Amino acid sequence: MSVTPTITLADQPFEPGALVTAFCAGRQETGAVATFVGLARAERGAAAALELEAYPGFTDAAISEIAKDAIKRFKLQDVHIVHRTGRIAPGEAIVFVATAAGHRREAFEACDFLMDYLKSRAPFWKKEHGPDGARWIEPTDRDRTDAERWDG
Amino acid sequence: MARVLLFGRLADQAGWRERVVAAGDLASLRATLSATDPELGEALSGPGVQVAVDKTIVRGESVLTAATEVAFLPPMSGG
Numbered sequence: 186m187s188v189t190p191t192i193t194l195a196d197q198p199f200e201p202g203a204l205v206t207a208f209c210a211g212r213q214e215t216g217a218v219a220t221f222v223g224l225a226r227a228e229r230g231a232a233a234a235l236e237l238e239a240y241p242g243f244t245d246a247a248i249s250e251i252a253k254d255a256i257k258r259f260k261l262q263d264v265h266i267v268h269r270t271g272r273i274a275p276g277e278a279i280v281f282v283a284t285a286a287g288h289r290r291e292a293f294e295a296c297d298f299l300m301d302y303l304k305s306r307a308p309f310w311k312k313e314h315g316p317d318g319a320r321w322i323e324p325t326d327r328d329r330t331d332a333e334r335w336d337g
Numbered sequence: 338m339a340r341v342l343l344f345g346r347l348a349d350q351a352g353w354r355e356r357v358v359a360a361g362d363l364a365s366l367r368a369t370l371s372a373t374d375p376e377l378g379e380a381l382s383g384p385g386v387q388v389a390v391d392k393t394i395v396r397g398e399s400v401l402t403a404a405t406e407v408a409f410l411p412p413m414s415g416g
Contacts, residue, residue, distance in 0.1 A: 223416075237416060238344055238345060240342070240344060240389075240392075240408060240410070242392050243389060243392045243408070246392065268416050279416060280416055303415060303416045304415045304416060305415045306413065306415060307413065307415050307416050308410065308413045309413060309414055309415060309416045310344050310345030310346075310411065310413065310414055311414035311415070311416070312345075321345055321346045321349075321411075321414070322414050323412055323414050328415055
């Protein structure tokens with residue numbers, strides 16, 4: 186059975202609850218759905234907004250490749266990833282990941298694996314708008330070491 | 338000819354994100370861009386900058402046609 190991940194780049198706010206409901210619907214053989222929602226932090230006023238740039242057709246294809254890897258690695262039944270682009274206000278959802286598996290361990294681990302990839306290696310360019318102007322951001326050391334846990 | 342796309346800090350630096358440039362291969366494309374904006378030319382060859390031709394990363398030379406899309410990608414930040 187071949188599973189095709191669903192990858193969506195959204196330039197408008199999305200509602201995570203509705204995505205979970207839709208993802209869980211109509212499943213007879215899924216024992217576990219794990220979800221993760223990442224929100225934009227205000228950083229106590231330091232970040233008025235986040236701006237995420239993607240390369241449509243390239244960014245979603247790269248995420249799809251890693252999602253296919255996760256499907257094989259964790260024997261997933263389904264994956265849905267939604268990632269915001271554009272200007273994102275504090276409190277808004279940036280990313281949604283849902284994984285479906287027969288049992289919980291695979292669903293949890295796949296969600297963790299996908300987030301480590303998305304935070305450190307996915308092809309996005311991130312700009313933080315703060316009180317002192319805007320600056321481009323690169324992955325933190327923590328993001329890199331989190332992602333390296335799955336290498337090798 | 339190629340449709341050139343710039344992302345992230347490269348687009349900010351250049352002041353444009355998309356432009357059609359007459360060039361038959363990547364080397365002449367880089368030379369043309371450098372001639373009009375030497376600082377951009379330098380940044381495009383800077384550390385960590387990758388080139389995608391028709392949405393596939395290429396290392397080295399590539400022939401460009403009128404329909405080719407060339408994207409210069411600065412280091413990616415993750416989401």
